[in-house]
Amino acid sequence: MTDRRRAILTGAARVIARRGVRGLRVADLAAEAGVSTALIYYHFKDRPGILRHALAFLGERADRYTATGEGEGEGMAAAGPSDPRHLLERTLLLEFQDLPEVRENSTAWGELRAHSVFDPELRDELAAAGAAWAAEIAGHLAELCPAAPRTAAMAAAERLTVLLEGLSGRWLSGLLPLEHARSLLREAIGLEIERLGSHPPVAN
Incomplete structure (x- = not known):
């Protein structure tokens, strides 16, 4: 990814987190990213294109800070990389880091999820991302409980990821x-x- 493209997507995540999807205007995004509106249209064609790529960017950024264990000292016990229970907990609990990037990522994700109620195309993208995340969690659960049916592991993963999203929303809004x-x-x-x-x- 080029530096300018990354700057645009970083700016989009910030604007969406602060103002919501409806508050995302290309002129404001250009000012936030320090680029021209023409460059944004060159890379992303239109506003729906910005939203789709912003969603993918948020997912990749979350994958990075949960895979690398950034901020792992915050409420996370140390364990070896081969410990499946630790890997499962880390993948989920590192979404609860009091760090600007994590707060921004989770808030922007929530805004996009809320907007998808009115945007079927974005809804499909979110559903695919959510399914991939649940499948990852189900894989950790299956490693921990190899006797359990795959359908049971997937149902457990769905419950955990849905709970995480709800808890995250309450934490970010100061209710928890x-x-x-x-x-x-x-x-x-x-x-x-x-x-x-x-x-x-x-x-x-």
Whole structure:
């Protein structure tokens, strides 16, 4: 990705987080990114194109800070990279970091999700991103509970990711303290693992 393209998408994430999707105007985005409106249209063609690419950018940025463990010292216990329970918790709990980039990412994601109620094309993109994330979590759960059916692991992953989004919205809006949000999610992770672990082995 070129520096200018990255600057535009970083600016789009910031504007969406602060003003919502309806507040995203190309002229304001150009000022935020320090580029011309013509350059934005050159890279993204139109406003829907900006939104689609901004959504992908937010997903890639979240993948980076959950994969690298940025801010991992914040409420995360150290463990080896091969510990599947740790990998599962880290993937989910690193969405709860009191860092500007994480706050901005989660807020912009929520704004795009709310806007998708009125934008079927964006809804499809969000659904695909959500399904990929749930599949990643289901993979961690399946490694922890290999006897559980894949459908059960996927259902557990969907419950955990939906809970995370709800807790994140409450935390970001100041309705829930950060540590309490983390505690609730950890408890839910434990319950889902316990439930999956109670399944009898799958017959071959």
